[in-house]
Amino acid sequence: MVDVVVIGGGPAGMSASLKAKQQGASVLLIDSEPRLGGILNQCIHNGFGLKHFKEELTGPEYASRLEKEVKEAGIEIMLNSYVNFIQKNMVYVITPNGQEKIDCKAIVLCAGARERSAGEIYLKGKRLAGVYTAGSVQKMINFYGKLPGKRAVILGSGDIGLIMARRLTLEGVKVEAVLEIMEHSSGLRRNIRQCIEDFNIPLKFSHTVTRVVGKDRVEGVYYAQVDENRKPILSTEKLLECDCLLLSVGLIPENSLLPESVKRNKFVIVDDERQTSEEGIFISGNVLHIHDLADNATEEGEIAGKFAGLYSQGKLEKFDKVNLSFSKNISYCMPSLINKKNEGKFTIYMRANANFLKKNILVKCGNEVIAKKFCIGITTGEMQEIEVEYSKVKDDIFVDIEE
Amino acid sequence: METVCICCPIGCRLKIEKVDGEVRVSGNSCPRGKAYGITEYTSPKRVLTTSVNTGTVTYTLKTTDAILKEKLFDAIAEIKKLKLKNYNLGDIVIKNLLNLGVDVVITGVLKEV
Amino acid sequence: MIFDYVVIGGGVIGTAIFNKLVRKGKTCVLLEREPDLATGATKANSGLIHAGFDAESGSLKAKFNVRGNELTENLAKELKVPFKRTGAVVVGNDLEKLKALLERGEKNGVRGLEIVEGDKLKSLVPNLKEDIKYALYAPSAGLISPYMFAIALAEEGVINGGVCKLSFEIDRVEQKDGVFEIFGNNEVLQARKVINSAGAGFNEVSKLFKTEEFPIKFRRGEYIVLDKSDFVKLTVFPLPTALGKGILATPTVDGNILLGPTAEDIEAFNTETTECGIDKIISYINSTFNNVPLNKNIRQFSGIRVSCGEDFVVTESKLNPNVILIAGINSPGLSSAPAIAEYVVEELLKEHSEDKPMIARKGYTCEPAGKIICKCEKVGEKEIENAINAPIPATTVDAVKRRVRAGMGRCQGGQCMLDICKLIAKNLNIELEEVKKESAKSNIMFKGGF
16 A cells, blocks of 8 residues: 555656655655656757756756655655556556556556657558657667668657757768648757757658658658648659658657546646546646656646645645636647635646747636736747736636737 | 757747957847857857667767767767766766867666667 | 478468368478568458358359358367457448348358348447448358468467478479479478469469469558447448448457458559548548547558459369469458368368367467566567567567557557567567568668767
8 A cells, every 4th residue: 555656757757756755645656667767768868957957957867867866755666567557546557577456545647648650640651661750769779779771751840850850860860851741840949950950951841741652661752742731732742762751740648547537628637736537646747738848747747746645645625626718829728627725826838829929828817817928939839838826716717828 | 140049948039140349149038048149150069969879788978068060970970989888877988079178978877778 | 301282372361271281180381471471461451250241142252251250260269369250230221232132141151141220220330320221230240360360370280280481482393203392592392282372472473383373453452440449349331332342340359440441453562551542431431430539540551452353263273283273362361261271171182081189379478478568558578579489480570569469559669669679689689670570671770870
């Protein structure tokens, strides 16, 4: 019997464990890999930690900082262990030696995300060796020192795609092009600068791969410009010779472990404490929604861990909840339920539906503006956040981006 | 010139120009951005990260500071020559890489990869 | 040694015949030119054991299908290959055509056929569009994993004394004193009789043995695979057309949903998927069903059905009586496989002895299964190693996938492909960069450049 089981030892899971422990709870942290850190271990580039550690770190450094804290805090760690099934107060684990049932009082799911596959985007043509998700190539190069080919095309300009364009180039692979179906990149601006422009890699917006060709391995891809409905314009189709195609076409929260009864809309519905509709099951990090930065996932893990720790000891105070809704300028907000507390602050995270220049993010309760933040530039690729005081939340709240 | 600051995820849009022999940076929102802008105008530098797999252990590495952009490929070739064994996180494995004034340090040790 | 038989082609037909010959106590070698079995038509079809109402009465297809359906269940049980008799329906509003199908089915010897409508139809296919009123229900139709069936047939054959040679490319063939000498892979195999079950490669093999070649046509069928769901609980066909049985929706024996196939005549063997094919499937399925879980789409593939005329060709060569020719095995080839094997071995080759008792294959699952490698399908390290070290070793990523389903789930190997490569390399004692996806030249990765 343990108070809190945290599933997933990436940044969210480690910080959740730490915070739960700080509340006085006993904590078991489970990960399916032989080490903590999750995907951070393969993200060997720098740019992590400015927010959380106030210092620029590489992925593995960021992971080992948190790991050190976890170990010093005396958190129990279970590695190489796959959580098969969860229900309230119960976690079923498959360890290398067999199955185990673990009783607990609260669960924090921090299982991260997976990459969208070729099948999920209906990639046409052959299913050949040489078509990989960007993340698996990242692991191929950074863990094993192997290469996916000599001439690469990258589909999708999210951050992983951009980072891999640079990584491949530095390892001697020629990146023939990065193709992006949208009119803009969903990656960070600085990554376009330092990963693409630094190496003069062609980045083609409004373009996609129409066909993968080859016999045993990829020998080329056909690509074309897309129209406003993102359908390829076949008259623009061209062949690009290459021997591998990397897919960086989005991350999908890996939340299949959650019981069916947990309420969802586009995402799993959580309150500001990151508790799901099933009491005692909390969720944070990329398994909830996709974060731009490990630092943000860490921060969210802390929220979930703290309240799971309190809950597990019967110390979590209950409040009435209000709903959070948002305008059509916003694609989603996190969280979607707010506890009506009397003091302190909470943060609303959101992604915009379009790019905006010099706009305000407004949080309204009825007609009253209860929080306001001016932003010079808002892009679809970058998560926005705004702090709100609990005491101002009297009723349902509404978030908007406007003049 | 116009560029994007790479110091942090905000990615400020910088305008850098030389006025009366002095490099001026605008658009930055912190002092790091200003310093970056000046270097970018005169001699662009980047931090290099890479990894070395020894068969059983993978070491991830970085330069302790940014190095001249045009030296990135020479630097990575130099690092790949390393035969690493029994190093720990934080150990310096190359001192003064290619006389660029930076060291190469271990950022991660991955066993059982 | 001189083998009694050589079977060429490791698809479900070749493996079924190989298995049957071993059961008859014959010495037999199975040759496959790819690194794994079941890599042609066998790996890319609907995975159905048809009831047998569709084929023209009196045809080989009708005869073998109905008999094959009867044989498959027990055979699958023996081989420890999952088989589910879930049934099938043909849906439509043309009651006359459905009745004609029912009559044909009864004539073919299919049992249990009935026309259903109303609540019964609704309970069989809850997601069927309301404007589709009738169905022919065939409870004897079933589901099997076609590649696992073929692999298990061959594996059991090997455990019981048969020989299987993968990656075996035949260079030339000679015949001396009634014995074939087959040269390839730096060795010579001797055998008295040959079964050409090379599928799409039939004519190439026929050339080597100087036997009949047939005009072979290729028809491509594209499919969409959905992640596991209960969208349909049995196979749902539209009314058949001249091009085939039409686009169906079916569960697979493993619980996925399969939508397809299209039917497109093509000039040369080409397994590409196309915009047009995929769109066709989606629009047809959306017009027939409600609540199509297309958001669970995880993969598309296409399979090639070869044909030489309307019916199967299963016959002795007129040019060389020691060669059995099996060609044009398209649908219902999988359903017919055990019956074709029975016919070839007992009728054509006149091996009438009782089947000998067989040593059972173990399969790959185990408890504990080891560290979970494929998280989507929950496949353990030890299970993957069992497949790699099996009597017919899985030496490629796709071979592992076919046997234990590692990489078959929603992430399609995105998370576990490299771990599987590592396990293959470790168990075969080869370098990571030598690991292949499927064919001999399909290397997954290369050595770093420095």
